[in-house]
Amino acid sequence: MKINFTKYHGLGNDFILIDNRHDSTPCLTPEQAMKICDRHFGIGADGVIFALPPQESSDYTMRIYNSDGSEPEMCGNGIRCLAQFLASLEGKKNSNHTYNIHTLGGIICPQLQGEENVKVNMGQPYLHPTEIPTTLASGQEKAINQPLSVQEQNWQVTCVSMGNPHCITFVDKVDEIPLEKIGPHFENHSAFPKRINTEFIEVVRPNYLKMRVWERGAGITLACGTGACASVVAGVLTGNSDRACTVELPGGCLDIEWSAEDNHVYMTGPATKVFEGVYLYPS
Structure with missing residues (x-):
């Protein structure tokens, strides 16, 4: 099976983009996507993104499989990459065109800005604990500064959904967080029935934050748009x-x-094409 693809990255968060506009079903299974994402035996990526036909008055539909085969609701860096990919397919590079993209997290609207930048209207955040979802702050309207015990350490966390779930904690020195050790325990904590993306934030100043992230289904990544x-x-x-x-x-x-x-x-950032090619998937 031959698969035409284009590799993009958004601040190092990298994806394999596939033109799937001919069919409403992704041309790969989650298991096949896992193999293609493998950085030693495949192309290598944090996920595979499919550009599918429109739904519900959108221009296109976005589906994504993470490198572990799971399917998130949407992806902020990924949708910027998808917008650039669609613009390339349509010959709309360097325009200010806006797309309405249907995702499992709702309609998202990325706007092209120049050669690489994309500004995305990410919609309204969801703050009620049942919308995220989390069992923290039961009976309350928001999950703000909630105590959470992870690996015998107490954390103060705030939970937000941007169409996908996030747990945010503010720390003094983000570079000192042992992310590879505690990230999986946050992701799979019983307080998060659909697992969770976790962001550790150092406040450099009120208008400048420094962030590290453990992404649900992908682990440590170089960037997470919805997390930001x-x-x-x-x-x-x-x-x-x-x-x-x-x-x-x-x-x-x-x-x-x-x-x-x-x-x-609103999120603004780059989406960069790396290369394109043909993947020969073994039958």
């Missing part, structure tokens, strides 16, 4: 940050704004 958005929302809710922030990730910086006017979160 959720972290700014959590920063505002806890009094740690301004509504407009630069978020520094290991792979680079994103500009995030939680608008007071429409309650939507």
Whole structure:
């Protein structure tokens, strides 16, 4: 089986993009996506993104399989890459075109800005514990500064959904967090019935946050767009940050704004083409 693909990355969070516009079903199974994402025996990526036909008055549909074969609701860095991929397929590079993309987390609207940058209207954050979902803050309207015990250590966490679930904790020195050891325990904690993405945030100043992330289904990644958005929302809710922030990730910086006017979160950052090719999947 021959599969045409294009490799993109958003601040080092890398994806294999596949033109699947001819069919509403992804052309790969989750197990096949896992093999293609393998960094030693495949192409290597944090996930595979499929551009599918539209649903519900959208322009296109986005589906994504993580490197472990799981399927997240959506992906912030991934949707910027998808927008650039679609623009390349349609010959709309370097335009200011806006796409309406149907995802499992709702309709997301990325707008092309110049050669590589994409500004994405990520919609409104979900803050009620049942919407995230989490069992923390039961009976309350928001899960803010909730105590959580992980690996015999007590953490103060704030939970936000950007169409996918996030747990945010503010720390003094983010580089000192043993992410590879505690990340899996956060992800699979019983307080999060659908597992969780976890962001560790150091407040450099109110308009500049430094972030490391453990992504559900992918582990340590160089960037997480929805995580950066959720972290700014959590920063505002806890009094740690301004509504407009630069978020520094290991792979680079994103500009995030939680608008007071429409309650939507806006993310601006690059999406870069790496290479394209044909993958010969063994039959």
